[in-house]
Amino acid sequence: MSEMVASVRKTFKYTLNPTPAQERALETVLWRCRDLYNAGLEERKLAWEKCRVSVNFAMQSAQLPSIKEVRPEYRDINAQVLQDVLHRLDKTYQAFFQRVKAGETPGYPRFQGRNRYTSFTYPQVGEHGGAVLDGGILSLSKIGRIPLRLHRPLHGTPKTVTISKEADGWYASISCAEVPTEPLPLTGKETGIDVGLKVFLVTADGDIVENPRHHRKAEKGLKKAQRRVSRRKKGSKRWWKAVGQCAKKYQKVKRQRTDFHHKTALALVRQYDTIYLEDLQVRNLSRRPKARPDGNGGYEHNGASRKAGLNKSIHDAGWRSFRIILTCKAVYAGKRVEAIPPAFTTQDCSGCGERVYKSLSVRTHVCPSCGLILDRDENAAVNILREGHSRQALTQPVGAYVA
Ligand SMILES: [Zn+2]
Known part of the structure; x- marks a missing residue:
């Protein structure tokens, strides 16, 4: 076929091996991200219920600096990670409104409990983004250098890193761009x-x-x-x-x-x-x-x-x-x-x-x-x-x- 793609976007998922102190730090970031998500949800909900104002991503994102003044602990979290939390909330809302528009009756976006909010994302890899990949080590700003278990090699250019907590530990999902494809032989079928x-x-x-x-x-x-x-x-x-x-x-x-x-x-x-x-x-x-x-x-x-x-x-x-x-x-x-x-x-x-x-x-x-x-x-x-x-x-x- 003519439309052969030379490279794709692909996510590689690895087990993280944090120290107990790093694990506590990851847990804290997760906790605060969840708090921010729920606070953002509450703001959108109240603004709509009380004054029919719809709050959007830009409005919430603009409040981040003042949130950091009132809650200084948020200064310890990478700014882009916090932005991503608000992005997630925004996506949830967009999906909700889309379904309403399509004539469905979806459930209202939900507050996230401790067992439902299980990941946070660095939307940019590199010094500026707060997450740096260095061989088998993932360096997260203010958390430290965490070893990855590289059971298969990473290909392409790392773009985003999502840290997730699962039932058996912590994982890093690294989304890479320009991952070269590996064509399989054509069968004509x-x-x-x-x-x-x-x-x-x-x-x-x-x-x-x-x-x-x-x-x-x-x-x-x-x-x-x-x-x-x-x-x-x-x-x-x-x-x-x-x-x-x-x-x-x-x-x-x-x-x-x-x-x-x-x-x-x-x-x-x-x-x-x-x-x-x-x-x-x-x-x-x-x-x-x-x-x-x-x-x-x-x-x-x-x-x-x-x-x-x-x-x-x-x-x-x-x-x-x-x-x-x-x-x-x-x-x-x-x-x-x-x-x-x-x-x-x-x-x-x-x-x-x-x-x-x-x-x-x-x-x-x-x-x-x-x-x-x-x-x-x-x-x-x-x-x-x-x-x-x-x-x-x-x-x-x-x-x-x-x-
Ligand atoms: Zn027939």
């Missing part, structure tokens, strides 16, 4: 993929990627840990212990899922040069537009399907992050992922194009017109491939690459 109702995904070739079984096991463990938290007295020693166990379980589930996404994405990118999938629109996630003629295309109209809807939304969250990983991997490998607008990919017959309406419970596509019998998701994947392929033919006339 393309496919469509669709999210399965029972399986993780189905390709147009009929290949199935199952949901890994260990997920369910780990998720069960997580639920158990969550119940333990809710049984104990909030704030008690035993409660905190249960919270810690819960966080560890959650981290495990998250890691397993990400690992599974990476492996699945790599296998697809190795096998195909172009992968087509359906474009995601915010509202499609909970209610996909694969409507039946009676208009009941959703999941929520009886008890059984409500459950399906909940499982579906959890599944959708995973599908969303998988797509991001797949797209990044494809670009990195010199391959392509193309999203096509969702249409009647489930309903239409991939053999003859006839629209064959089917409810969610119908697992198999049976075409009365041409007699094609195919798994429902595979039929959709074939339609996605065909749609993507024909769009390519339209937008890229023959000979476009010759010049």
Whole structure:
């Protein structure tokens, strides 16, 4: 393909090995950033409730110097780190208003508790930004030199550093620009993929990627840990212990899922040069537009399907992050992922194009017109491939690459 990218932006995540004193310092920065975030949230909330004034990033950022006068401890924190806190808040608000505009009813931005606000970011690497990378050492201004465990080499130019506290310790995620891509050999093959109702995904070739079984096991463990938290007295020693166990379980589930996404994405990118999938629109996630003629295309109209809807939304969250990983991997490998607008990919017959309406419970596509019998998701994947392929033919006339 002509649009080969020579370099990409990529994040490298490393374990940090802080001394106990450095750990306390990191904890303090995190604590103060969270306080600032919550104070900023409160200001926006009050200004709106009391006087219908909407406070923006510039207004809040301009207050930082006076905050430092009243709370001198904030002078110990890099100014750009503080700016980034307000940026995060701003992003949360923008996302909130966007969803309101789209006709949804999102929850109001939330105050962040000790277990929810777990990272802070140096938006610039270098002396001025307060974070300097020096081989295996990350120097943070006013915190000190912290060794990194460099289990894989860093490539490109470091741009930002995010320090996060996870259940088992501290991590540094270094986002680098101009990371050279590593193209994989072209195979001359393309496919469509669709999210399965029972399986993780189905390709147009009929290949199935199952949901890994260990997920369910780990998720069960997580639920158990969550119940333990809710049984104990909030704030008690035993409660905190249960919270810690819960966080560890959650981290495990998250890691397993990400690992599974990476492996699945790599296998697809190795096998195909172009992968087509359906474009995601915010509202499609909970209610996909694969409507039946009676208009009941959703999941929520009886008890059984409500459950399906909940499982579906959890599944959708995973599908969303998988797509991001797949797209990044494809670009990195010199391959392509193309999203096509969702249409009647489930309903239409991939053999003859006839629209064959089917409810969610119908697992198999049976075409009365041409007699094609195919798994429902595979039929959709074939339609996605065909749609993507024909769009390519339209937008890229023959000979476009010759010049
Ligand atoms: Zn047909």
